Amino acid sequence: MSLSITSECINCWACAPVCPSTAILVSPEGLFSIGATACTECDGAHADPQCASICPVEGAILDAAGAPINPPGSLTGIPPEKLQAAREEIAAR
Ligand code: SF4
């Protein structure tokens, strides 16, 4: 099983150095992904997936089931519905 990186990723490089399995890949274009066969989900090395623990972006890293490890609001504390309302208000300006 493996985690995965979504298009929400901002290519900040925070995750790559903390991966104990050298499973985080960077394409020539600078896009990040996780090697499915190399990722161990940090089993046996850390209590939590290190990439997701350090990632500053909500929704950028999914668990093996496809659910965001840092879902909307988990890092910012902003309730998702409040953020959506703010985005709509800004878009309407
Ligand atoms: S879960 Fe662990 S092993 Fe897998 S990519 Fe993230 S840091 Fe690397």
Ligand code: SF4
């Ligand atoms: S820490 Fe998160 S945002 Fe930064 S490169 Fe890794 S997946 Fe992308």
